[in-house]
Amino acid sequence: MNVGIIVKGIGGRYEVQTDRGLVSCTLRGRLRLRDDRVLVGDKVEITREDDGKDGVVEAILPRTSELLRPPIANVNQVAVVFAVENPAPNFLFLDRLLVQGELLNLSCIVVINKADLNPTRAQELAKHYNTISYPTAVTSTVQGEGLDQLRELLKGKITALAGPSGAGKSSLLNALDPNLKLETGQVSVKAQRGRHTTRSVELLALGDGYVADTPGFSRLNLESDQERDLQFAFPEFRPHLDFCQFRGCLHRREPGCQVKAALEAGEITQERYDHYLILLEEAAPRY
């Protein structure tokens, strides 16, 4: 018996990365019957055929996490990737991705790409996300800048790349490992949006970690039972949460709210606070 990780699945065949190379596997019958799908990222036990290149997945080991969109198991980090320009950043969308990562208890990092287009702004944005607590990398695939920094952040992790289409996710992975040869696309000038070049889910081995180059998510809404959890998904709110006058404070108009006090003291930015209110509205229970 060998263990490995499913890096790709197409039409009933699964590529499993083991420490002795890639094995192309089918599923043992009882796994095929099970309701829960086998996911890319699943750690599995396999038996090999004599040639060593083919095998059978015998069992799936317990998952530590499960992403639904894109469907990947055992992700432990989300990298939110965006371009400083072209396409212009949508900060609410980026905060939405960070909040989703936080709510799933994944560690989050921020990658500010296309720094060549506006180096000063890229540094400003890095400072913004650093202040919130997020590790950041400022990168340019054109100038080869920030790649070591990014490599360091990806080390030993299973990372899902998230971010708008056209941000340069596939380009960054190609820059980190030219052997990958991922397809990249032009950002359409008219829409200023990318074209969702990347479609399938696959884990790419990078150093001793894995990265999923996911299709740019287009929409991520909160569930209606996440109203109370949302405040914890804003790391800069956390030091203040225990000190509000009212237990159960949702930091809107309640008196003695320490989150509002931190906002007024400039420790929390107006933009992040506004995004909190928008997402809070979205997560309100619907009767």
Ligand SMILES: Nc1nc2c(ncn2[C@@H]2O[C@H](COP(=O)(O)OP(=O)(O)OP(=O)(O)O)[C@@H](O)[C@H]2O)c(=O)[nH]1
């Ligand atoms: N100026 C500049 N352009 C870049 C940089 N990185 C990528 N690009 C360009 O941005 C465009 C989009 O890059 P992709 O890597 O396809 O973007 P993506 O995030 O993978 O997009 P999807 O797969 O659609 O989600 C391509 O034309 C790249 O050449 C960069 O650092 N600087």
Ligand SMILES: [Mg+2]
């Ligand atoms: Mg891509």
Ligand SMILES: [Zn+2]
């Ligand atoms: Zn409060």
